[in-house]
Amino acid sequence: xxxxxxxxxxxxxxxxxxxxxxxxxxxxxxxxxxxxxxxxxxxxxxxxxxxxxxxxxxxxxxxxxxxxxxxxxxxxxxxxxxxxxxxxxxxxxxxxxxxxxxxxxxxxxxxxxxxxxxxxxxxxxxxxxxxxxxxxxxxxxxxxxxxxxxxxxxxxxxxxxxxxxxxxxxxxxxxxxxxxxxxxxxxxxxxxxxxxxxxxxxxxxxxxxxxxxxxxxxxxxxxxxxxxxxxxxxxxxxxxxxxxxxxxxxxxxxxxxxxxxxxxxxxxxxxxxxxxxxxxxxxxxxxxxxxxxxxx
Numbered sequence: 449x450x451x452x453x454x455x456x457x458x459x460x461x462x463x464x465x466x467x468x469x470x471x472x473x474x475x476x477x478x479x480x481x482x483x484x485x486x487x488x489x490x491x492x493x494x495x496x497x498x499x500x501x502x503x504x505x506x507x508x509x510x511x512x513x514x515x516x517x518x519x520x521x522x523x524x525x526x527x528x529x530x531x532x533x534x535x536x537x538x539x540x541x542x543x544x545x546x547x548x549x550x551x552x553x554x555x556x557x558x559x560x561x562x563x564x565x566x567x568x569x570x571x572x573x574x575x576x577x578x579x580x581x582x583x584x585x586x587x588x589x590x591x592x593x594x595x596x597x598x599x600x601x602x603x604x605x606x607x608x609x610x611x612x613x614x615x616x617x618x619x620x621x622x623x624x625x626x627x628x629x630x631x632x633x634x635x636x637x638x639x640x641x642x643x644x645x646x647x648x649x650x651x652x653x654x655x656x657x658x659x660x661x662x663x664x665x666x667x668x669x670x671x672x673x674x675x676x677x678x679x680x681x682x683x684x685x686x687x688x689x690x691x692x693x694x695x696x697x698x699x700x701x702x703x704x705x706x707x708x709x710x711x712x713x714x715x716x717x718x719x720x721x722x723x724x725x726x727x728x729x730x731x732x733x734x735x736x737x738x739x740x741x742x743x744x
Contacts, residue, residue, distance in 0.1 A: 449472050449516075449517045449518055449605070450472070450474075450475070450517055450518075451464070451467050451472050451473065451474050451475075451516055451517070451518045451519070452474075452475050452477060452512055452513040452518070452519045452520070453474065453475070453476045453477060453519075453520045453522060454477050454480075454510065454512075454519055454520065454521050454522060454523060454531060455477065455478065455521065455523030455524070455527070455531065455682050456469035456476035456478035456482065456506070456522065457478065457522060457583075457696075458569055458575035458576050458577045458583055458699070459522050459573060459575060459582040460476065460520060460522035460559075461476060461477070461482075461491060461493075461575075461577070462493070462526075462537045462573060462575045462583050462585055462589070462698055463573075463611060464476050464491070464504060464520070464521060465493040465502045465504070465522055465583065466489055466589075466609050466610055466611055468491075468502050468503070468504040469502060469610075470608060470609035470610070472609070473504075473505070474504040474505065474507070474692055475504065475505040475506065475507055475513075475516070475585075476491070476504060476506045476507075476736065477506075477507050477508065477510065477512040477513070477624070477693035478506065478508070478565045479508070480508050480536060481580040482506070482535055482577070482581050483506040483507060483508050483581075484486075484580070485579075485580035485581025485582070486504070486506035486581040487506050488581075489501065489581070490503045490599075491503075491504060491506075491568070491579075491582075491583065492581060492582040492583065493576060493583055493665070494581075494582065494584040494585065495585045496584065496585070499656055500710070503524070504613065506581075510531070510532075510534035510535045510538055511538050512542070513535050513538050514538040514539075514540070515540060516539075516540065516543055516619050517538070517540065517541065517542065517543055517544065517649060518544050518602070519535070519543055519544070519545045519546070519663060520546075520548050521546065521547045521548065521549060521554075521558060522564070522709075523549065523689075524550075524563075524706075524708050525550060525551045525554055525674050525708055526563060526571050526706075526708065526710065526711065528549070528554050528557045528558060528561070529557065529561055529714070532557075532558055532562050533561065534726065535668065536561075536562055536630050536694050537564070539562070539564075540568075544563050544567070544598050544602060545562070545564070545565075545567065545571050546565040546566065546567045546568075546593070546602065547566055547567070547568050548571050548591070548685070548734055549570060550560050550571075550626075550627075550630060550696070550711060550712065551556070551623075551627060551630075551706050551711035551712065551715060552620070552623045552627055553569065554568070554626060555568035555594065556568075561591050563581070565596055565597055566577060567593055567594050567596050567598070567599055568593075568594040568619050568623060569591050569592060569593050569594065569619075570591065570619070570623050570625070570626040571588050571591055571593070571626070572586070572588045572589070572592075572594045572614070572626070573587075573589045573590070574586035574587040574690040574693035576690070576693075576694060576699055577699070579592045579605075580626065581596070584692045586690060586691075586692045587689050587690045587691075587692075587693065588689055588690065589611065589612065590611070590612040590613065590614075590617075591612070591613045591673070592613070592614060592622045593608060593613060593614070593615045593616065593617065593619070593682075593717055594615075594616060594619030594712075595616070595619065599720065600615065600652055603615055610681045615648075617722025618656055620632075620673055621674065621675060624664075624668045624671075624673045624675060625675055625676075625679070625714070627661050627664065627668075627712065627716075628665060628668070628675065628679055628683065629683050629686060630695075630712045630714055631653045631660050631661065631664045631712055631730060631733075632657045632661050632664075632680075632681055632683040632684075633647065633657070633714050633715050634670035634695040634696065634698070634708075634709070634713070635691075635694075635695075635699040635709060635712070635713050635733035635734065636653075636656065636657070636660075636733065636737065637694055637695035637697065637698040637699060638644070638655045638695060638697040638698040638701045638707065638709075638737050638740060639660060639736050639740065640702075640731070641694070641698060641710075641739065642694075643676075643690075643691060643692050643693050643694050643730050644645055644686075644687035644691060644692075644693050644695075645687055645688065645690070645692065646691075647687065648684055648687045649689075654684055656714070656729070657680065657683060658680040658684075659683055659728050659729040660697075660713070660730055660733065661679050661680040661683050662680060663720065663725075663729055663730050664716045664730065665729045666720075667719045667723065667725055667727065669718045670719070670720075670723035670725055671719060672726040684717050697709060697712070697737060700726040701737070701740050701741065706741060707737055707741060708739040709734055709738065710734075711743075713730040713731075713733050713734045713737075714730075714733045714734045716730045717730050717731045719732055
């Protein structure tokens with residue numbers, strides 16, 4: 449199958465590499481510097497087992513999705529509408545789309561913009577771009593798909609490519625669970641420039657994580673999404689599986705790029721305000737990241 453990755457940052461490059469290694473024709477659509485490096489020498493995939501060069505295609509424009517039977521949408525949440533408009537003229541009628549984006553509601557936004565079904569997915573992987581055309585894997589790598597047309601076939605394809613994938617009964621709860629994890633670490637990692645394992649090892653940090661999580665869980669409940677009661681402890685435990693991971697928000701700050709904070713902690717703050725639920729810790733972390741964004 450031809451597979452296009454729209455917005456090939458660290459997440460898209462990692463999954464694109466595994467799909468290419470499984471024999472699929474993969475095209476990564478991303479920034480010019482990455483595309484040029486990949487076109488010149490392939491994508492460097494660095495894992496604990498070693499570094500290898502993966503041969504695949506790369507492009508800078510949405511026309512790269514043309515002819516693809518599967519499109520992985522990996523762009524930032526704020527870019528969803530623009531990317532949908534750019535892809536629309538080039539999508540094959542039978543193409544499947546899956547949203548591998550942070551936050552909640554992106555699959556619905558894509559569906560509304562494109563007039564076709566888009567499967568949501570929660571992504572659990574620790575990766576970073578270590579340089580142009582060089583993706584580094586720190587841990588995990590599984591997906592949880594929403595239910596919908598083609599979901600079972602897609603799960604089988606992904607599992608065959610060594611991407612552990614299952615189908616969630618309640619994908620909204622899964623996406624909110626992932627959002628809570630992002631709220632726990634993304635902003636803290638960005639402000640401190642520290643990886644997850646270092647954060648939770650510092651005295652007082654677990655209490656901060658619990659406060660961030662408890663606010664997000666309360667907002668989720670008000671939105672009709674019930675999460676596990678031990679969500680904070682699960683988030684603290686999750687850091688052990690991703691000890692060396694700098695959050696995507698931290699990586700954006702380091703590279704001088706706009707972050708997704710408005711769709712992470714900022715989403716919790718907005719929904720909390722709509723329900724009359726105080727979210728002072730998430731609001732503080734959102735503000736601190738915004739200060740970093742504007743202090744360049």
